[in-house]
Amino acid sequence: MLQSVCLRGLLLLLVGRQVYTQEQCLKASVYTCADCIKSGPGCAWCKDLNFTKTGEQEAARCDTVAVLKERGCPVKSIINPKNNIQYDSNRPLNTGQNTGQNPVQIQPQEIHLDLRPGMPHEFQLYFKRAEGYPIDLYYLMDLSYSMKDDLENVKNLGNDLLKELNKITGNARIGFGSFVDKTLLPYTDTNEAKLKQPCADKNEPCQPAFGFQHVLSLTKDGNKFRDMVAKQHISGNLDPPEGSLDAIMQAAVCVDEIGWGNSTRLLVLATDDGFHMAGDGKLAAILEPNKETCQMVGNKYSMSNIWDYPSVGQIARKLEEQNIQPIFAVTKKMETVYAELSKLIPKSAVGVLSDDSSNVVKLIVDAYNNLTSEVIMAHDALPNFISVKYTSNCAGGEKPSDRGKCDNVNIGQNVTFTVKVTADKCFEDSQSFLIGPLGFNEKLKVTVQTRCKCECDDSNKPHPHCGGQGTVVCGSCSCNTGYLGQRCECKLGQKDEASLKAQCRKDNGTECEGKGDCVCGRCQCHITEGGGNFYGEHCECDDEHCEKYENKQCAGHGKCKCGKCECEQGYEGTACHCAKSDEACKTDGSVCFNRGKCECNRCVCERGYKGPYCKTCPTCQRPCQQSGSCVECLAFGTGPFEKNCSLACGHLKLATVEKLVTSDCRVKDKEGCWMTFTMTELLGFDTYFINVLKDRECPVGPNIAAIVGGSLAGVALIGLLILLIVKAILYASDLREWKRFEKDRKHEKTSGTNPLFQNATTTVQNPTFSGDS
Known part of the structure; x- marks a missing residue:
C-alpha cells in the first residue's frame, strides 16, 4: 500500500498538474496569434485560412476552444499552448542516519517552467527532516552590568549545552559573542575614564564599553567555549535599551567570521532589557542608515558609532536570507516585548530566563524542538509578474496562502506541499527564484519562461491568400510594406x-x-x-483606469479590463471591494425574498420592491382582477379555467375560511357573485397565498311576472295620460283660434264686394267666340 502511494506521488511529481479555466476569452487588442495567446489562458487561435469571412477582423480567430470548434475551425488548426514543466534535478529524498553532511531533505531540487500568462501550474514539493542534521548555535549575550549574575552561569554553559544538542543530532557546534551598546551619548557615558571602566565598582573586573564583539567562532569543543567565555567580563552603559539589533545584524551577515555551516542555524539572544531600533541613532547625531554588511575589525563591530541601528524589517529579512532561527532568552519582564518582536520574525521563539540564567540549557532545547517541528515553506523575492501560492497535506494547510505551513512535523516525516506558480504577463528573459523551508539551507531553484509565441510552421514566401503582397502567419496575413488590410488588399494612397x-x-x-x-x-x-x-476596435479600452477603493485599483482583489474590474473569486462589487457573502441578505430562509440580488452583502431589489430584504413594494398593486378567474376555479370549481385550473393557476396557493378580518380583493365571478379574498405574496414574484371567504355574495333573482305586469300597466297608463294631455292642448289651441275669428267678424264692415277686387282696365273680345258652350 505504501509503495502504491509513493508511486502515485512520484507520478504526480514527474508530470505536474495544471489548474486553469478556459471558460472565457477576454480579448483585448488582438491582431496576431501572439496577441491572442497573451490575452489570457482561455484564448485559443484558429489558423485555418478560410476561417474569417470577408471584412471580418482577424480578432475573430481568437476565442475559446469550444467557440472555435462551434464556428467550424478544425481541431488541428487550433493553437492553444499549454504549460510545461522540466525537472533539471530531481534526486530522491535521503534523510537517514548515514547521509553524512549532505542529506536531501527537499525534492525536486531544480525545475524549469514554461508558463502561459495567466495559466497557473501546480507541482508537488516534498520535504522530510533528516536524522542527525547538524546544529550551529551562536550564543549572543548582553554584557551590560545588570547581566552580571547571568554571565557566571553562562561560563559553565558550553559542555552542558553541547551535550544536550548532541543528544538530538550528534553533530552540534557552539559559538559566543557579546554586546552592550553604542559608545556615544546618550547610550554610554563618554567620559574617558568611564569608557575604560564603565562599572560602578572600580575594584570589579570590567570591560571597556563596546558595541558588539565576536568572541568564539562555532566549535565542537565545549572546553574551548568555557575557557573563552571565562575570560569575559561585564561592562556597562547608561540607558536601559541595548544595542541588540546591531549585534544580531553582524552575527547574521558575518557568515565566515561566525563560521555558519550547512546546518540548522540557531542564534540565542540572552538579555534582560529592550532594544534600540532604526531612528534612535538620531539622538547621537547618527544619520547614516544601516548598510546590512559585515563590518568586523579585530572581532569588533567597527561601524557601531557611524551607522544607525537596523530596523526590525532589516533584521527579519537578513535572518530569513541566512536561514538563521533566533531564540530570544529574556527575563520575565521583557517577555511581552520580545513576543511582539517574534511575531515579526518568521521561525523565531521566545523563552523566559530565570534570574541567574540557570535554566538556559532547557530553554534552548525546548525552543529548538518547537522551531524544528514547525515547517514553513516560503520563497525569496519574486521576479515581477510572478506569483506563488502554497497548500499542504497538513491539517489546516488546505487553503492557498503565500507561505506553506505544517506544525508538529517529526524527524523522518514526509510532508507534501503543492506549489502553484502563475506568470501574470509575458517577459522576454527567463526569471529564477528559490523555494525552501525556513531555517534550512536546501532550496528548490525555479526558472520560469513565458509561452507568448505561436509555433505555426509557416512559409516566409508570398502567399496567394494575401494577394501576393504578404506572407501567411498562423492563418492571417503579414503584409509587405505599404499594404494593409485583411488580405493585404489596401495599398496606402489608393x-x-x-x-x-x-x-x-x-x-x-x-x-x-x-x-x-x-x-x-x-x-x-x-x-x-x-x-x-x-x-479595442476604436482604442476605447485600457487596463489602467478602473474604479479604486482605499486607493487601490479594483481594491487589490481584481484586474482592470477595459475600464471595468474583473474580480477574483470570492469578491464582488464595481471595485471588487466586497467579499462575497449573503448573510446580511438572508431572512425567513431566503435571500432578499427571491426578489433581488445580494451584492456587497446588501439586497438590490427588482420591480419596485423596497426595504433591506425586498419585502415590500409601495408602488405594487394586488392583481385582484387578474386572479379572479383562478380563485373562481380553485375555490368554487367554476369559471373559464375550470378545465385546466391546476395548470393555469399553479402560481396561487389557496385556502377557504369562514371569516376574513380584512380583505384585499372583491371580484365578481362568471355568475355575477362577489368573491372576497386576501392575497399574501410568497417568495419571489407573482406567487401568492390566497384566503377566500367560503361563501360568495350572489344577488337575489327578480319577480318576472310582477315586473312584466307592473311594467305593462305603467306603460298603458303613461300612454293614456300622454294622449289626454295632447288632446287637451289641441282643443285649447282650436278654441283660442275660434274666439279670435269670431272677434274679427264682429268688427268687420262689408259692402258685398271684396275691397281688394278691381275691374279690368281693358276688354278684348274673341272674334271667333260664338257664345256657344
Whole structure:
C-alpha cells in the first residue's frame, strides 16, 4: 500500500498538474496569434485560412476552444499552448542516519517552467527532516552590568549545552559573542575614564564599553567555549535599551567570521532589557542608515558609532536570507516585548530566563524542538509578474496562502506541499527564484519562461491568400510594406481617404477615440501614460483606469479590463471591494425574498420592491382582477379555467375560511357573485397565498311576472295620460283660434264686394267666340 502511494506521488511529481479555466476569452487588442495567446489562458487561435469571412477582423480567430470548434475551425488548426514543466534535478529524498553532511531533505531540487500568462501550474514539493542534521548555535549575550549574575552561569554553559544538542543530532557546534551598546551619548557615558571602566565598582573586573564583539567562532569543543567565555567580563552603559539589533545584524551577515555551516542555524539572544531600533541613532547625531554588511575589525563591530541601528524589517529579512532561527532568552519582564518582536520574525521563539540564567540549557532545547517541528515553506523575492501560492497535506494547510505551513512535523516525516506558480504577463528573459523551508539551507531553484509565441510552421514566401503582397502567419496575413488590410488588399494612397477614416470613428465620434492613429481604415492604438496599451476596435479600452477603493485599483482583489474590474473569486462589487457573502441578505430562509440580488452583502431589489430584504413594494398593486378567474376555479370549481385550473393557476396557493378580518380583493365571478379574498405574496414574484371567504355574495333573482305586469300597466297608463294631455292642448289651441275669428267678424264692415277686387282696365273680345258652350 505504501509503495502504491509513493508511486502515485512520484507520478504526480514527474508530470505536474495544471489548474486553469478556459471558460472565457477576454480579448483585448488582438491582431496576431501572439496577441491572442497573451490575452489570457482561455484564448485559443484558429489558423485555418478560410476561417474569417470577408471584412471580418482577424480578432475573430481568437476565442475559446469550444467557440472555435462551434464556428467550424478544425481541431488541428487550433493553437492553444499549454504549460510545461522540466525537472533539471530531481534526486530522491535521503534523510537517514548515514547521509553524512549532505542529506536531501527537499525534492525536486531544480525545475524549469514554461508558463502561459495567466495559466497557473501546480507541482508537488516534498520535504522530510533528516536524522542527525547538524546544529550551529551562536550564543549572543548582553554584557551590560545588570547581566552580571547571568554571565557566571553562562561560563559553565558550553559542555552542558553541547551535550544536550548532541543528544538530538550528534553533530552540534557552539559559538559566543557579546554586546552592550553604542559608545556615544546618550547610550554610554563618554567620559574617558568611564569608557575604560564603565562599572560602578572600580575594584570589579570590567570591560571597556563596546558595541558588539565576536568572541568564539562555532566549535565542537565545549572546553574551548568555557575557557573563552571565562575570560569575559561585564561592562556597562547608561540607558536601559541595548544595542541588540546591531549585534544580531553582524552575527547574521558575518557568515565566515561566525563560521555558519550547512546546518540548522540557531542564534540565542540572552538579555534582560529592550532594544534600540532604526531612528534612535538620531539622538547621537547618527544619520547614516544601516548598510546590512559585515563590518568586523579585530572581532569588533567597527561601524557601531557611524551607522544607525537596523530596523526590525532589516533584521527579519537578513535572518530569513541566512536561514538563521533566533531564540530570544529574556527575563520575565521583557517577555511581552520580545513576543511582539517574534511575531515579526518568521521561525523565531521566545523563552523566559530565570534570574541567574540557570535554566538556559532547557530553554534552548525546548525552543529548538518547537522551531524544528514547525515547517514553513516560503520563497525569496519574486521576479515581477510572478506569483506563488502554497497548500499542504497538513491539517489546516488546505487553503492557498503565500507561505506553506505544517506544525508538529517529526524527524523522518514526509510532508507534501503543492506549489502553484502563475506568470501574470509575458517577459522576454527567463526569471529564477528559490523555494525552501525556513531555517534550512536546501532550496528548490525555479526558472520560469513565458509561452507568448505561436509555433505555426509557416512559409516566409508570398502567399496567394494575401494577394501576393504578404506572407501567411498562423492563418492571417503579414503584409509587405505599404499594404494593409485583411488580405493585404489596401495599398496606402489608393483608396478614398475619407471613407477609410470613417471606419475609425465610433458612432461618428473622434478618430480612434483620440487614442490612436487611423491607418488604412484600422486604428493603431497609442501607449498609455502608464506604459500599457489602449486597445479595442476604436482604442476605447485600457487596463489602467478602473474604479479604486482605499486607493487601490479594483481594491487589490481584481484586474482592470477595459475600464471595468474583473474580480477574483470570492469578491464582488464595481471595485471588487466586497467579499462575497449573503448573510446580511438572508431572512425567513431566503435571500432578499427571491426578489433581488445580494451584492456587497446588501439586497438590490427588482420591480419596485423596497426595504433591506425586498419585502415590500409601495408602488405594487394586488392583481385582484387578474386572479379572479383562478380563485373562481380553485375555490368554487367554476369559471373559464375550470378545465385546466391546476395548470393555469399553479402560481396561487389557496385556502377557504369562514371569516376574513380584512380583505384585499372583491371580484365578481362568471355568475355575477362577489368573491372576497386576501392575497399574501410568497417568495419571489407573482406567487401568492390566497384566503377566500367560503361563501360568495350572489344577488337575489327578480319577480318576472310582477315586473312584466307592473311594467305593462305603467306603460298603458303613461300612454293614456300622454294622449289626454295632447288632446287637451289641441282643443285649447282650436278654441283660442275660434274666439279670435269670431272677434274679427264682429268688427268687420262689408259692402258685398271684396275691397281688394278691381275691374279690368281693358276688354278684348274673341272674334271667333260664338257664345256657344
